[in-house]
Amino acid sequence: MSVIATVSIPASEFPLGSVLESERDRDATVTVETTVPADEGSLPYLWVPADVADAVVDDLEDNGNVTDAAVVDELEDSVLVKIDWDDRVDGVLEAIRGSDAIVTSAAGTASQWTFRLRFPSYEDLSEFYTACVEDDVSIELAQLHEAVGSDHRRRFGLTNAQRDLVVAAYEAGYFDVPRKTTLVELGERLGISDSAVSQRLRRGLAELINATLVVEPQSRSRSRPLSSDGGPDRFRTGAGAGSGSGPDTGTGPGPEESPEP
Numbered sequence: 001m002s003v004i005a006t007v008s009i010p011a012s013e014f015p016l017g018s019v020l021e022s023e024r025d026r027d028a029t030v031t032v033e034t035t036v037p038a039d040e041g042s043l044p045y046l047w048v049p050a051d052v053a054d055a056v057v058d059d060l061e062d063n064g065n066v067t068d069a070a071v072v073d074e075l076e077d078s079v080l081v082k083i084d085w086d087d088r089v090d091g092v093l094e095a096i097r098g099s100d101a102i103v104t105s106a107a108g109t110a111s112q113w114t115f116r117l118r119f120p121s122y123e124d125l126s127e128f129y130t131a132c133v134e135d136d137v138s139i140e141l142a143q144l145h146e147a148v149g150s151d152h153r154r155r156f157g158l159t160n161a162q163r164d165l166v167v168a169a170y171e172a173g174y175f176d177v178p179r180k181t182t183l184v185e186l187g188e189r190l191g192i193s194d195s196a197v198s199q200r201l202r203r204g205l206a207e208l209i210n211a212t213l214v215v216e217p218q219s220r221s222r223s224r225p226l227s228s229d230g231g232p233d234r235f236r237t238g239a240g241a242g243s244g245s246g247p248d249t250g251t252g253p254g255p256e257e258s259p260e261p
Contacts, residue, residue: 004119009138012136031105045072069082145157226248
């Protein structure tokens with residue numbers, strides 16, 4: 001089963017870390033345009049704020065890890081830059097390539113880069129971590145969970161109760177303009193109070209947005225550094241994998257809203 005990990009590294013340890021170092025660029029955030037994996041490299045396209053695009057492209061052209069950088073699309077507030085990487089690039093990008101990881105999203109600031117990566121297995125995640133450690137990349141884990149099939153009830157971090165409520169609210173027209181139902185009516189339909197509906201719906205939507213749309217350089221989740229002893233046991237599932245207790249996937253029962261009155 002594939003596993004999805006959100007990790008962060010200091011900008012100074014990423015090949016593009018220097019592109020936002022100037023005072024003018026320090027408040028900017030750049031994001032990666034996700035693509036189907038190809039021979040172009042792990043991160044071939046980058047969305048850059050329009051007001052700093054020229055400076056970023058100039059910095060990319062001077063970057064020793066980049067052979068070429070060019071604007072290929074422009075929107076009102078951002079531009080899309082295509083990057084051709086040097087074949088000798090190492091560090092986290094080489095670790096991504098070597099572990100067969102897919103970059104599902106990524107974002108960077110002057111201080112930190114954050115990646116959401118999909119690995120074929122925990123063994124591949126462990127290989128990625130080991131490669132980062134061996135290349136002196138300081139990596140922190142923000143989130144870790146297993147990917148699940150379309151028939152699995154718990155998806156995108158939602159509990160069953162949160163999923164049922166979000167779906168019920170959508171089907172009943174709660175998100176329509178104008179709304180076709182109320183929190184009270186949803187509560188009566190599900191047998192819970194309108195206060196519990198409000199809390200559960202907010203938490204469910206927050207989890208859904210965090211799991212599908214948001215990759216922030218400063219994650220809302222509490223980051224924790226991976227150990228520096230050659231690889232955390234929770235990522236290993238083969239022989240000699242430590243205690244055998246398995247990884248903390250984040251998919252077990254979690255806290256729900258306070259008990260309803």
